[in-house]
Amino acid sequence: MKRKLAFIFLLFIIGAIGYLGFSIYDQLQEKQVVKERIAQVPEFTAIGLDGRVIQSNNFVRKAPFILTYFNTGCEFCRAEIRSIKSHRSLQERAMIYLISDEPARVLKQFRNKLELDSLQKIKVLQDSTAEVKELFGVKGVPNTFVYNREGKLLKNFQGETKAEILYKLVKK
Template sequence: MRKYVILCFILSLALGGFYLINKKAEEKAQAKEKIQTMPDFEFLALDSTVFSVADLAGRKTILVYFNSTCEHCQYEASEISKQIDKFSNVNLLFVSEQNLAEIRTFSERYSLDKQENIKFLKAPDNGFYKVFGSNPIPSIFIYNTKKQLVKNYKGETKVELLMMND
């Protein structure tokens, strides 16, 4: 009888594990499908106004999910800053879940705060995850003028690659 109970317990654990793995895979597939067209979002701009997809000018959009303490994010911002002229015809959105003061400091450190086409946005806690799914920091999403996903990079990405995807 004891062996039967142990066997049922192990079987229950295995079935539960398979269920969780399947559910996670399904959620990941749904998130991937959801971002094929730029999802609706409402994030807070540095001036505390709400910024949404409707506020984007009709041009290519590069969205960078970042954290100011991340070395890869710092490198990304530094490289973009050095080659800022390449981004003049692009909506460039930097999104973080940090507080506005940390985001503002980051934007100023890399002299990206004065560019009209660059916006720094604060997503609420888990707000980016809810809209774009689970993503490492940094993650970069490139959308064309029709707001269709062209490329999604995870991790530090060379500026040249960001500009290749139209």
């Protein structure tokens, strides 16, 4: 009986190793696919807080742009956005898109509270279908993607990132 139990336990452990190992392989493959997909700005749509649909190819103009995926309840996201808001040089150099999958009403309240509506270079967008989240493989917030004027990804920052660091990248 003891031997049978030990054998079942051993099979369980080996099964768990196999399952986790396969999941790791699967996740690595998925990460690689995402990495290749976002190396150049992918095609996607997001909704402005005025209700207009915005295409990603409109992002690529003659200036670099920053796409920050955030959540209004996240303290680190708020700190990063406040840092971006107070960095005038960054706003002169790049267009900043703050995007979230929360309802438009919540995002409007957030925009008003942080007084972002008066800033020309910072736009709050809604990812209503979580398409952008999926496309960029966002698992945690804030998640910031810095693109150059040609639409090439310069760097992806996971977690809060100071505006100074973003500025160093876009001013090159």
